[in-house]
Structures are given as structure tokens and as C-alpha cells.
């Protein structure tokens with residue numbers, strides 16, 4: 001298989017390529033295909049930007065509710081559904097579960113256990129301190145009441161996304177979980193996805209996707225009661241819709257295409273490294289970048305990529321991704337590799353070196369890191385325990401991946417005795433008077 005992936009020698013100059021890739025990989029840089037643009041013109045009668053499409057859909061769903069949701073499902077997903085058919089009947093969930101490969105159900109059970117073990121261990125607990133006699137200060141964590149989960153269904157089916165979103169929410173104690181997936185064979189007609197929902201005890205699944213489903217969950221409609229937070233991945237329209245409704249509800253992130261940086265040294269195997277790069281490139285769009293100071297690895301990995309990509313089911317899509325978003329970068333040394341990685345701030349970081357922990361200690365920015373020659377990112381995508389919903393586009397410099405804690409809301413609880421109030425009163429009064437807020441001061445002195 002012949003294709004071209006960028007080789008960059010960053011030993012003497014700066015690696016501008018990383019900034020160029022970063023710019024291309026923002027969710028907005030996620031270009032809409034010619035078919036997508038034609039669909040926009042067909043539905044709206046004129047060319048619109050994705051942001052204009054999403055704003056129109058969200059505003060219509062907010063104003064009209066279910067009729068707009070059904071209209072956009074019909075126009076964009078060719079779904080001929082009535083309001084009564086939007087929710088997947090309980091019998092369909094049961095039937096999908098009964099018909100599923102028993103081995104798949106066992107796998108889902110084992111992965112659920114892995115996720116529960118990790119997400120329970122990291123869950124915040126209430127904290128109470130008594131800094132002085134008579135003063136009790138508590139930080140309390142309360143699960144969100146109702147959340148909405150977007151499960152993609154345009155180009156592939158993602159039972160794994162149900163696990164990686166709904167299980168952390170369940171661990172946090174969320175009682176109501178609504179899943180939306182497009183009315184497509186990869187979405188809410190996908191029996192593996194429905195069987196996964198049933199196995200996890202999810203009963204509310206809706207046959208709608210895209211911006212219209214996000215808007216319906218944010219604003220609520222006759223069929224889907226409004227949620228408090230919307231999580232889960234999706235294409236550009238889903239990402240833009242989540243951004244649009246943020247403020248009415250919370251969202252997990254504004255996510256773009258998948259990314260991986262593999263840092264490798266002379267102990268790395270070129271076939272393993274290539275396999276890890278291909279695994280994220282196959283998402284298409286997906287970015288796959290090798291950083292190494294071991295020069296022979298660059299061509300060895302390029303040769304392995306060509307060999308391995310040829311036999312992939314998604315060969316052409318993967319090649320498109322490697323050509324547009326891939327790079328093999330030669331750096332001076334280990335420190336240079338860590339510096340460039342921090343600058344790119346990848347969603348996934350795979351360190352395939354003799355002492356990966358030493359490098360990890362030097363890197364601040366990565367959504368999720370995978371250490372050693374036997375820890376491919378696919379472990380995190382499917383089974384290890386941390387969620388695969390992660391910050392992309394360099395946002396891991398300030399954002400965290402989805403976890404059980406994403407489904408908690410914290411609040412403080414303060415309690416003072418009369419003596420403790422008297423003790424602190426002068427400080428409160430002084431500051432309140434400085435601000436000219438004498439009613440605040442009086443609410444304290446009145447109790448002296």
C-alpha cells in the first residue's frame with residue numbers, strides 16, 4: 001500500500017508541523033464532507049455553515065419541541081418516525097439482549113466491572129473539617145438527577161461509548177440516564193448497542209441523533225424530559241450543538257477528532273508502534289503522531305504502517321487520516337520529545353520506551369497516558385476502567401476526561417456556634433464596611 005505520511009526532522013528547527021496539525025484538528029477544523037454539504041443545501045435550501053445549521057436546528061427544537069425533532073430526524077436521517085416511536089420500546093431492548101451473542105454480554109459485564117472498580121475508587125467523598133471549635137465546614141457531593149448520553153451512530157456503532165459514559169454516571173449515583181442515538185443501523189437500531197443498554201439497566205433510549213437530539217435533551221420536549229448534563233462524543237454537528245446549549249445544561253466537553261502521540265525509543269517494536277498509530281487513525285478523522293529520537297524507527301514504522309494498513313477493513317479512510325493528520329517526527333532526545341508532547345497536549349499518549357514512567361514524570365499535558373510496550377490505547381478505548389471520553393484539540397491543558405466525578409455537583413455547608421461567630425465577626429464587619437455593604441455587617445453584629 002503506497003501512501004505518504006509526513007516525516008519531520010525537528011532536531012534543529014521547531015516542529016511547526018505540530019501547530020499545523022493542532023489547527024486542523026480543532027472540532028471546527030473537522031471538515032464537513034461534500035455529501036454533508038449537499039445534505040445541508042437539500043434540507044435548508046441554501047448553503048449554511050455547520051454553526052448556522054446547528055443554531056437553526058436548536059432554536060427550532062427549543063421553540064417547537066417534538067415536531068421539530070421529528071422533522072429534522074426525517075430530513076437529516078431519513079427516519080419516518082412518529083412521536084410514539086421515538087423511544088425504543090422496552091420489548092426491543094429485551095429482544096436485542098436475548099438475541100445478542102452471549103459472549104458479548106459476558107464481555108460487557110466484565111468491562112462494566114472494570115469501569116466500576118476504577119470509577120468508584122476515584123469518586124469524591126464528602127469532606128468535613130473543624131478548623132476551630134464551633135466551626136464545621138463541609139464540601140458535599142450530590143449526583144446529578146438526570147443526564148443525557150449521546151451515542152454516535154453515523155459511521156460506526158459504539159457499544160463501548162455506552163459503557164464509557166453511562167457506567168461512570170451510574171457509579172456517581174445518577175438515577176435517570178437517557179441515551180440518544182441516531183435512527184440508523186449503527187445507532188438506535190443497532191442491536192449490540194441496545195443489548196449493551198439493557199445489560200447496564202438503561203431503559204430510556206431514544207431514536208434520534210445529531211444537533212436535534214442534543215437540543216431536545218437540553219430544552220426538553222413531550223417525549224424527552226430535559227436533562228441536567230449532556231455527555232458523549234459525536235460529529236461536528238453534535239459537538240457544536242453541545243456548545244450551543246451549554247449554559248442551559250452542563251456538557252462534558254467540546255470534542256474533536258481522536259488523537260494519539262506515540263513516544264518510542266530503540267526498545268520499541270516498529271510493528272507495535274504502527275499498530276497503535278493505525279488504531280486511532282482508523283477513526284478517520286484521527287491523528288496519529290510518532291515522536292522518536294531513534295532515527296531508524298522512523299522508516300521502520302513507515303514500512304509497518306504501509307504493510308498493516310493494507311489489510312485493514314477501513315484501509316482507505318485510515319490512509320486519508322494518516323495523510324492529513326499523521327506525522328513521524330525525529331527529535332533530539334527524550335527531553336525534546338517530552339517538550340513537543342506537552343506543546344501538542346494530545347488526547348492519548350502512548351509511551352513505548354525502556355522507562356516510560358521517567359518520561360511521564362516530565363510530561364504535564366495528556367488526556368490519558370498508556371505506559372510501556374504492552375499497554376496499547378485500545379485497552380483504554382474498550383476495557384481498562386478510565387473513560388475513553390477525553391479532552392481533544394489541546395484542551396487537556398485545562399480539561400479532564402469524563403469520569404464518575406463529572407456527574408457530581410459539589411456544594412458547601414457551613415455551620416458556626418454563637419462563640420465561633422463572635423470570634424470571626426470583626427473580620428466580617430471590617431471587610432463588609434470596606435465594600436460599603438453595611439447590611440452584610442449588620443447581619444453579623446445583630447447576633448452579638
Ligand SMILES: NC(=O)c1ccc[n+]([C@@H]2O[C@H](COP(=O)([O-])OP(=O)(O)OC[C@H]3O[C@@H](n4cnc5c(N)ncnc54)[C@H](O)[C@@H]3O)[C@@H](O)[C@H]2O)c1
Nearest residue numbers: 036039152153154155182209210233234235237283388389
Ligand atoms: N472521543 C470519543 O470518545 C469517541 C467515541 C466514539 C466516536 N467518536 C467520534 O464521534 C464521531 C461520530 O460521528 P458520526 O457522524 O458517526 O455519528 P453522530 O451520531 O455523531 O452524527 C450523526 C448525526 O449527525 C447529523 N448530521 C449528519 N450530517 C448532517 C448535516 N449535513 N447537517 C446536520 N446534521 C447532520 C445527523 O443528524 C446524524 O444523525 C466520529 O468522529 C467518531 O470518531 C469519538
Ligand SMILES: N[C@H](CO)Cc1c[nH]c[nH+]1
Nearest residue numbers: 160161258259381388389
Ligand atoms: N478512541 C476513541 C476516543 O478517542 C474511543 C473509541 C471508541 N471505540 C474505539 N475507540
Ligand SMILES: [Zn+2]
Nearest residue numbers: 279280283381
Ligand atoms: Zn479509539
